[in-house]
Amino acid sequence: MATFDEVYRRHLPTVLRVAARVVGRRDVAEEITADTFLELYRQFDRIDVDRLPGWLLTVVRNRAIDYWRRQQTERLLVQDPVTAPARSDTRPSEQHLFAHPALKPIHRVCLVLRYQHGLSREEIGSRLGLTDTQVRGHLQYALTLLRKNLVTQTG
Amino acid sequence: MTNDPLSRPGLDADETEALQALGWRPRSDGSACPDSSLFLAAEDGALDDGLAERVRAHLRTCATCQLLAKDLAVVFAEDPTEAEIAGIGVRISAGQEPARQSSSLWIGLGGLALAAGLIWFLVMPRPTPPPVPDSQVARATPTAVPSVFVVDRPAIPPGDVDLTVRGEAPTQVNLPNQITAALDVADKGDLPAAGAQLAAIVQKHPSSRSAALALGAVQLRANQNAEATATLDRARMLKTDTALGDEVDWYLGIALVRTGNRERARTLLDGVCKRSGARSVNACSGVAEIDRIAR
Numbered sequence: 001m002a003t004f005d006e007v008y009r010r011h012l013p014t015v016l017r018v019a020a021r022v023v024g025r026r027d028v029a030e031e032i033t034a035d036t037f038l039e040l041y042r043q044f045d046r047i048d049v050d051r052l053p054g055w056l057l058t059v060v061r062n063r064a065i066d067y068w069r070r071q072q073t074e075r076l077l078v079q080d081p082v083t084a085p086a087r088s089d090t091r092p093s094e095q096h097l098f099a100h101p102a103l104k105p106i107h108r109v110c111l112v113l114r115y116q117h118g119l120s121r122e123e124i125g126s127r128l129g130l131t132d133t134q135v136r137g138h139l140q141y142a143l144t145l146l147r148k149n150l151v152t153q154t155g
Numbered sequence: 156m157t158n159d160p161l162s163r164p165g166l167d168a169d170e171t172e173a174l175q176a177l178g179w180r181p182r183s184d185g186s187a188c189p190d191s192s193l194f195l196a197a198e199d200g201a202l203d204d205g206l207a208e209r210v211r212a213h214l215r216t217c218a219t220c221q222l223l224a225k226d227l228a229v230v231f232a233e234d235p236t237e238a239e240i241a242g243i244g245v246r247i248s249a250g251q252e253p254a255r256q257s258s259s260l261w262i263g264l265g266g267l268a269l270a271a272g273l274i275w276f277l278v279m280p281r282p283t284p285p286p287v288p289d290s291q292v293a294r295a296t297p298t299a300v301p302s303v304f305v306v307d308r309p310a311i312p313p314g315d316v317d318l319t320v321r322g323e324a325p326t327q328v329n330l331p332n333q334i335t336a337a338l339d340v341a342d343k344g345d346l347p348a349a350g351a352q353l354a355a356i357v358q359k360h361p362s363s364r365s366a367a368l369a370l371g372a373v374q375l376r377a378n379q380n381a382e383a384t385a386t387l388d389r390a391r392m393l394k395t396d397t398a399l400g401d402e403v404d405w406y407l408g409i410a411l412v413r414t415g416n417r418e419r420a421r422t423l424l425d426g427v428c429k430r431s432g433a434r435s436v437n438a439c440s441g442v443a444e445i446d447r448i449a450r
Contacts, residue, residue: 073206131361147176150177
């Protein structure tokens with residue numbers, strides 16, 4: 001019979017990944033993950049471990065739904081995108097930059113969140129589970145890389 | 156929010172220069188896009204239908220946010236970092252329902268609120284064994300830990316000056332003095348206060364090995380063995396002060412013995428024993444003790 005320790009170690013990465021997706025940020029996902037395993041600990045004697053990780057992911061999902069109910073989602077939406085102006089005015093230069101093939105996903109996420117969505121480096125770090133130094137490094141690397149590539153292409 | 160990212164507050168000179176050099180011309184104010192945390196939640200069915208549809212409608216028309224959603228899926232699929240594992244362990248060990256109400260507070264107040272809450276739960280004495288992995292055995296049977304594994308005061312070398320201060324401009328900080336002062340408090344018997352001081356230092360100087368070592372040692376003295384294991388494991392991964400390697404391994408070895416992981420403890424202590432450093436005699440005795448228990 002698996003111990004709580006074994007179950008915790010086996011399923012922790014999956015639970016954290018799923019939680020991060022459904023709440024969209026790693027710091028809140030950490031809370032939900034801890035909450036989920038506390039629930040498992042309390043009910044461990046009554047849980048059939050063969051039902052894991054399904055049981056855990058159901059708890060994560062319920063916690064995430066609770067989380068979103070508490071959020072001021074109108075504020076997060078900012079404006080109704082359905083009635084927003086058509087996006088056909090997207091300038092090629094912007095997409096050209098963001099979609100540059102030299103960028104890795106982590107670089108592009110940092111770039112878009114910082115310069116398109118206007119988040120601070122600290123806020124980006126909280127959302128992605130990175131330190132401020134790591135965010136700063138990804139941004140610097142991405143900007144340098146883009147400058148080099150663009151100079152090469154245009155030069 | 157202004158339409159021009161170059162005039163947003165908070166951009167430093169390097170960023171501004173780089174953006175100008177790239178000819179960055181934003182399509183629109185980024186605030187017109189929904190918060191990115193909604194993107195994958197809308198895909199995964201965690202939002203109510205009306206909200207999810209509005210987010211999806213935006214994604215259908217905004218190529219940049221489409222890219223962002225795709226990349227966030229990749230980034231969130233990464234394995235947990237050591238810091239995340241330690242953070243989750245601390246929350247579980249606190250036996251504390253993760254503060255649902257505190258999410259927005261943490262976000263709003265950043266590190267301050269996190270530090271205040273977390274520090275307290277790191278060091279507060281707990282009347283009942285917390286449900287943390289590996290910790291129950293040692294807490295339930297503290298006398299089972301051999302007396303050879305005495306937790307004394309760690310040797311903190313002078314000169315571990317850390318310029319990385321999370322959320323602040325880099326400044327010169329005399330960390331050894333701060334750590335020594337906290338260890339003095341521990342020596343006077345006030346372990347919760349010492350732990351709070353050290354947790355605050357670790358929070359502020361995450362790359363300081365000395366600070367993590369000192370916190371781990373105080374957690375061991377407070378019999379917070381799982382927390383000590385996480386803290387010292389993290390200290391072990393830091394390479395900022397290699398002279399502290401044996402000291403970290405010694406205390407981590409004690410933490411592992413207490414939490415029942417004698418095999419890994421033996422490996423670490425055997426290494427310290429063979430390196431003939433200041434902890435060599437302690438570590439050799441520790442290895443012998445582990446072997447005796449195994450017999």
